Amino acid sequence: KRGLIIPPGDTRDQERNRNTTGSPKEQRFLVFFDFDETIINENSDDAVVHALPGQQLPDWLKSSYREGHYNEHMQKVLAYMADQGVSKDAIRSAVEKIPPSPGLLTLLQYLQSHQHDFELVVVSDANMYFIETWLEHAGVHHLFQKIFTNPASFDTRGRLMLLPFHSHTCSRCPENMCKQVILREYLAAQQKECGGSHYQRVFYIGDGTNDICPSLALGPQDTVFPRRDYSMHRLLLEMQRSQGARFKANIVPWVSGEDIVDCLKKIMAER
Template identity: 40%
Template sequence: MKLLMVFDFDHTVVDDNSDTWVIRSLPGQKLPDSVKSTYRKGCWTEFMGRVMNYIGEQNVSLDRVRGVMETIPFTAGMKDLLKFISAHDNTDCVVISDSNTIFIDWILNASGLRAAVDQVFTNPATVNESGYMEVQHHHSHDCERCPVNLCKRKVLELYLSDQLKRGVEYQQIFYVGDGGNDLCPTSCLRGCDVVMPRKGYTLEKLLTRQGRQQEDVSLRAKVVAWSTGTEILEELKKSLQS
């Protein structure tokens, strides 16, 4: 029996949005209105494809982009938390994010923390023949609550199913996130599990609202809000000692 830590990435592991942080690689550090105006609600991945295309058209090298991405700050206490997880064989760790594979790998590798994460589930990114970065949907799904490119509940359920086939069963799951797209996966957590929303962010507000309205019959997990990785680490240590 093991523990599983599930992390969102933007505004959770790192203390900003990796997709908007990349704009700092541009000479003027901002997008023109001609690009910003192309965003459509629910189609962020397609929008990021146009952003990366524009960055490439401005002759910004991938080395420059990588250098900028490697400066994104980690959330306070998160590095220590990931180092602790990495040192404990009975704790698995996955990231489920609406960022992309290249950004997350760059950031984790630069910090020396890539080995702390067993698997990353996010939108696949590649470099095309022109040297520009392209981003694709992680998968397709039929969940009406989630963005068209990613349902984190589906990802988590498939991961747990695959692990069970390998003989790995989790005694407890910690789900750590901040955003609206982190609400859906909380519905597949059990009473022994813990959902940890970041204080002051969308996920905490949604969970609080549902608790007041007593509509969330699907949420069985314990809710523990956090501000720093240190607080998450304290909760994890309590479970490991119990």
């Protein structure tokens, strides 16, 4: 049974944990999560297409996709779904039915049990409606400090309207989102807020090609968790063979969230 598996607890206790003497902000670990095929075990954009009467897109819409313009493509998909009479309830139900990745909820339970050490952030090229809907249904939304993703909301006609997250100049990333820009800006903002303090280590958990770019910004004390045999893992293996010196962070592939828990336990024991 899934849903509300992790109780939010007293938010005042959580706030006290964040500010407890002996657990200063600069000693905390920062964990970035991708969403599609990382937190959840499917691509949310593909999953909602099953809400269509025929459960698939027409060929003309599939072929309209342009490389690097996926956000623009999904705007067309969502408009088509609305034209086909797919309701907000149907979209919500499709999102809520997506299963979590193996062991993901175990990982989140572990992180909650050490919430004074770990700060959790989502950075995803999905959209805010899909992510918040799924996290709330699973009972884990309260664990995340921040969600960076493409804005999405229903208009008065019941159509889910999608917008790009930002613009950037990175040639490696899709035009609507560079996760490295987001990661660097978040770290800089937190450092400024804390008067120059910084996180002890940064962890990045992902699966796709757009998770490579933010990983390049991490240092030798940080760890990247690519999902084993997914595109992020394959690309990292290629990079290690061809230009290993360029990639500084530790690489720990994962099949289940338990693999990540095992690694984090070892790191915690070394503190």
